[in-house]
Structure formats: structure tokens, C-alpha cells
Amino acid sequence: MTYTERVDGRKFDELRPMEAKAGVIPNADGSALVKIGKTTAYAAVYGPRELFPRFKQNPKTGIVRCHYGMMPFSGSGERIRPGNSRRSQEIAMVMEKSLKVMIDLSAFPNAVVDIYVDLPQTDAGTRCAAISAASIALADAGIPMKDMISSVAVGEVDGTVLADLSYDEEAYDAIVSDIPVAMTHNTKEITLLQMDGEITKENLMKSLEMASVATDKVYELQMKALKDKFSRE
Amino acid sequence: MSNILKKEREVVIPGECLAEGMDYLPGDNTYREGEKIFSKVLGLVGVAGRVMKITPLSGPYLPRTGDKIIAKVFDITMSGWRFQTNTAYSAMMNVKDASSRFIKRDEDLSQILSIGDYAVVKITKVTSQNLIDLTMKEPGMHKISGGRLVKINSQKVPRIIGKQGSMISLIKEKTGCNITVGQNGIVWIKGEADKELLAEKAVKMIQERSHEAGLTDKMEKFLSGGASQ
Incomplete structure (x- = not known):
């Protein structure tokens, strides 16, 4: 028994329909919206600004802080309790780690750049959408960074390697693995790699190659979103 | 063999390759990796001779010596005032830089500038840690009232x-x-x-x-x- 046709009729390496826009929140220094399938992420960047509590200040460089939040009725299941949870804390941490490697805040000692990502509508791949949106928002805020970070999930459903799993596929009644990946564009370095489920070594290597191609598609979208903001009407 | 990959005044995003080869030099907001020069911010490409640079389209203000800024008093200390500068860093103005007239030792500093007041001030010094020193002594510098x-x-x-x-x-x-x-x-x-x-x-x-x-x-x-x- 293998997974030969995807639930929503996509090709194996095809991503869900995507949409991105930069500069959607006027009060933020930089902001972005990323939609991928039924997942929507809004990212807002504030700063560099003064960092409190003071003991967190680093006199050598500025730091990055992340917030990740799913809204109460954003998922397809039960109401999600708003506020901090184990899961949102973990995702905020991995987001921060995957983004900060490319951000250069050496010109802003003792300062902080805050990234807030909220998701009003979710259907799998939220941390990937969050990282992709945060990356656009950071560029929009004019934060110096060496490269853009693009993120997408890959995985295996019943022996078939797929890109950008939807919730129906993650919940498929077979052996499933879900691997969110974030990559830099130029060097293809992996800045986020997590996994849920099980997968063979061969299929893992295959899915990472697929992720490399898939993140390129996300990158094209990110680039378009940023350039559209400044195109002459 | 060197060539520029982007047009002058083209919008580029962070990480985009601007030029190849060692004949070009990385200028403001760019960096070199191997033989290539990359952009570091969202901005417009500029070529000045052999130097590639990026003029940012957005981003924070970086304090520079000699800049005229508008700042808000948020604290008064023994020897002067502390200002909010619309950056991540606060600035300090010493009593001796506040006015050309003599300010007595026991004078109430809030009579000159009180908390919440805005003033047009000039940056006299910025350190590597972005500590800022201000002056109000030069012509055109004054406390703001009205408007x-x-x-x-x-x-x-x-x-x-x-x-x-x-x-x-x-x-x-x-x-x-x-x-x-x-x-x-x-x-x-x-x-x-x-x-x-x-x-x-x-x-x-x-x-x-x-x-x-x-x-x-x-x-x-x-x-x-x-x-x-």
C-alpha cells in the first residue's frame, strides 16, 4: 500500500498556493503576510530598540526575540487556549535560532529586535510560514542580514516523499513523517530541521533535496513581495 | 573577468548577488564572500567607481557625529539631561552644553529643560557602544514650544x-x-x-x-x- 495520489490532487513536489505581501502593518517597523494553502501568518518586526530587562542586554551585539502565536479558533480542531504554551515557546525558540544566524546586529549593541508572528488561520506548516514571513518582515524593517531564510515542510506519507504537507496528510492513517526545513538561499545551509514521525535514511536525503528546491520557490515569492512594495505604480 | 549583475538604482533584497570578480569593492551595506559581492539590506543599488553600495529603503536611524536631531528629555541628572533619540539608545547633554549663559551650581535644571520637553540638538560624539553626547550651544539649537x-x-x-x-x-x-x-x-x-x-x-x-x-x-x-x- 502506498500513497500514490495526494489528498488535494497536488503533484508530489508541488507546494500549496502561496501569497506574500510586505508592509501590511503600519505601526510596525517592518511587517509581512504569508499565506500558504490554508495557513496564514502575519509577522511584525519592531526595533532595534532598547532591551529590557537589562540583564539580557549584550554589549557586543544586539539580540533577536521571537513570539509565535496561534489564534484561538485558527485550527480545525478545538479552541486553542490563547497565550504562551509549551508548543508556542518551542516554536518561538526554533524560529529565533533559525533566523538569527543570518542577522547582523553588531552595529546595535545592547539593543533588541522583536519579531511577533501570529497566525489567524492554520493548516499545517505554521512554523515554516512563520519563518518565511518573519524573514520578509526583517528585510522590510531594514535590518542588516546576510541572506534571506526560506522555509517549507517536507515529509513522507506511506513511503512517498512529499513537499509541503497539509493537515490531512499529516493525519493520514499510515507511517507519516513531517520535517520542517529552513534554508538560506545562497549557500543552501539548513537553519531549521525538525522531525515528527519516522522515515528511512534514503527518503530523508531525498526529502532534503526536495526541500532545497521547494525553499527556492518560497524565496522567489519573498523576493517578489519585497520588490512589489517599491515598484512604481 | 568582473561584471556587475544589477542595474544602478535597482531594488535588491538581502543576500542578492551584486557583482562578481575582485575588480569591484564592497561598500556600504554590502559584503564580500569569495569572489562575489552581496547585498546586506533592502535598498537601491549604487555604483561609485569600483565601489558597490546599497542605499537602504528602510531601517533604523544610526546616530552620527554632527547630526541635528529632535530629542525628548526623559530624565534630569546631577550634571545634565537624558534624551530619547528615536533609536535604541538614549543621549546625554551636559549642563555646560545646554546654554551659552552661566548656569549656577545650585540652579534648578528643570527650569531650562523639563521632563517631556523636546529640543533641537546636535550630536557631538557617538561611541562604539552608541552612547550619544549632545549639545544645544550651537546656532539653531533650541527648546521646542508649540507646533x-x-x-x-x-x-x-x-x-x-x-x-x-x-x-x-x-x-x-x-x-x-x-x-x-x-x-x-x-x-x-x-x-x-x-x-x-x-x-x-x-x-x-x-x-x-x-x-x-x-x-x-x-x-x-x-x-x-x-x-x-
Whole structure:
């Protein structure tokens, strides 16, 4: 028994329909919206600004802080309790780690750049959408960074390697693995790699190659979103 | 073999390759990796001789010595005032830099500048840790009273001022307002109430349409034609 046709009729390496826009929140220094399938992420960047509590200040460089939040009725299941949870804390941490490697805040000692990502509508791949949106928002805020970070999930459903799993596929009644990946564009370095489920070594290597191609598609979208903001009407 | 991959004044995003080969040098907001030069911020490409640089389209204000800024007093210490500068860093102004007149040892400093006051000040020194020193002694520096303050993106300040101050003098002339633009993106406008509003609209419009060409002419039309557009 293998997974030969995807639930929503996509090709194996095809991503869900995507949409991105930069500069959607006027009060933020930089902001972005990323939609991928039924997942929507809004990212807002504030700063560099003064960092409190003071003991967190680093006199050598500025730091990055992340917030990740799913809204109460954003998922397809039960109401999600708003506020901090184990899961949102973990995702905020991995987001921060995957983004900060490319951000250069050496010109802003003792300062902080805050990234807030909220998701009003979710259907799998939220941390990937969050990282992709945060990356656009950071560029929009004019934060110096060496490269853009693009993120997408890959995985295996019943022996078939797929890109950008939807919730129906993650919940498929077979052996499933879900691997969110974030990559830099130029060097293809992996800045986020997590996994849920099980997968063979061969299929893992295959899915990472697929992720490399898939993140390129996300990158094209990110680039378009940023350039559209400044195109002459 | 070296070649430039981007056109002058093209919009680039962080991490985009600007030029290949060792004949070109990385300038502001760029970096070299191997043989290639990459962009570090979202901005417009500029080529000055062999140097590739990026003019940012957005981003924070970086304090620089000699800049005239508008700042707000938030604390008074034994020896001077502490200012908020619209950056991640606060600035310090010593008593001796506040006024050309003699300030007595036991004088109440809040009589000169009190908490919450805004002032047009000049940056005299910035350290590597972005500690800022200010002065109010030079001509044109003063405490602000009345009028309105408008916050804009500090990267748009040169656009508000225009070539040799063409844009700012146009707005001043058409509205009759007194306008001071701080390099940190705070603009002070003082004049008649309705004219102040018009000047504020004009400033915000320049910020939004800063990447368009022929903006001075458009602004002239906007300010002459009243509230059209």
C-alpha cells in the first residue's frame, strides 16, 4: 500500500498556493503576510530598540526575540487556549535560532529586535510560514542580514516523499513523517530541521533535496513581495 | 573577468548577488564572500567607481557625529539631561552644553529643560557602544514650544529635505510654516493651524512616495492646488 495520489490532487513536489505581501502593518517597523494553502501568518518586526530587562542586554551585539502565536479558533480542531504554551515557546525558540544566524546586529549593541508572528488561520506548516514571513518582515524593517531564510515542510506519507504537507496528510492513517526545513538561499545551509514521525535514511536525503528546491520557490515569492512594495505604480 | 549583475538604482533584497570578480569593492551595506559581492539590506543599488553600495529603503536611524536631531528629555541628572533619540539608545547633554549663559551650581535644571520637553540638538560624539553626547550651544539649537511633531522613517529624511533643501523650502514657502527636520526622523512643524496640517500631509506624502521621480513638481501641484489628491 502506498500513497500514490495526494489528498488535494497536488503533484508530489508541488507546494500549496502561496501569497506574500510586505508592509501590511503600519505601526510596525517592518511587517509581512504569508499565506500558504490554508495557513496564514502575519509577522511584525519592531526595533532595534532598547532591551529590557537589562540583564539580557549584550554589549557586543544586539539580540533577536521571537513570539509565535496561534489564534484561538485558527485550527480545525478545538479552541486553542490563547497565550504562551509549551508548543508556542518551542516554536518561538526554533524560529529565533533559525533566523538569527543570518542577522547582523553588531552595529546595535545592547539593543533588541522583536519579531511577533501570529497566525489567524492554520493548516499545517505554521512554523515554516512563520519563518518565511518573519524573514520578509526583517528585510522590510531594514535590518542588516546576510541572506534571506526560506522555509517549507517536507515529509513522507506511506513511503512517498512529499513537499509541503497539509493537515490531512499529516493525519493520514499510515507511517507519516513531517520535517520542517529552513534554508538560506545562497549557500543552501539548513537553519531549521525538525522531525515528527519516522522515515528511512534514503527518503530523508531525498526529502532534503526536495526541500532545497521547494525553499527556492518560497524565496522567489519573498523576493517578489519585497520588490512589489517599491515598484512604481 | 568582473561584471556587475544589477542595474544602478535597482531594488535588491538581502543576500542578492551584486557583482562578481575582485575588480569591484564592497561598500556600504554590502559584503564580500569569495569572489562575489552581496547585498546586506533592502535598498537601491549604487555604483561609485569600483565601489558597490546599497542605499537602504528602510531601517533604523544610526546616530552620527554632527547630526541635528529632535530629542525628548526623559530624565534630569546631577550634571545634565537624558534624551530619547528615536533609536535604541538614549543621549546625554551636559549642563555646560545646554546654554551659552552661566548656569549656577545650585540652579534648578528643570527650569531650562523639563521632563517631556523636546529640543533641537546636535550630536557631538557617538561611541562604539552608541552612547550619544549632545549639545544645544550651537546656532539653531533650541527648546521646542508649540507646533506639532511628525515621526517619519529616518531613511526618508534626505528626500524630505531635497536637493540643496529644495523640497523643504518649497513646503516652507507654500505653507508659511516653520519646519525643522531632525536626522532621526522627527519633523517639527509650526505655523497656522490649517497650514500645519497641510505641511504634515505633505511630509507624510513624500515619505510614502519617496521612490517616485519628479516628486518636487508633484508636491508643488499638491500644495498649490489645496487639498486635491
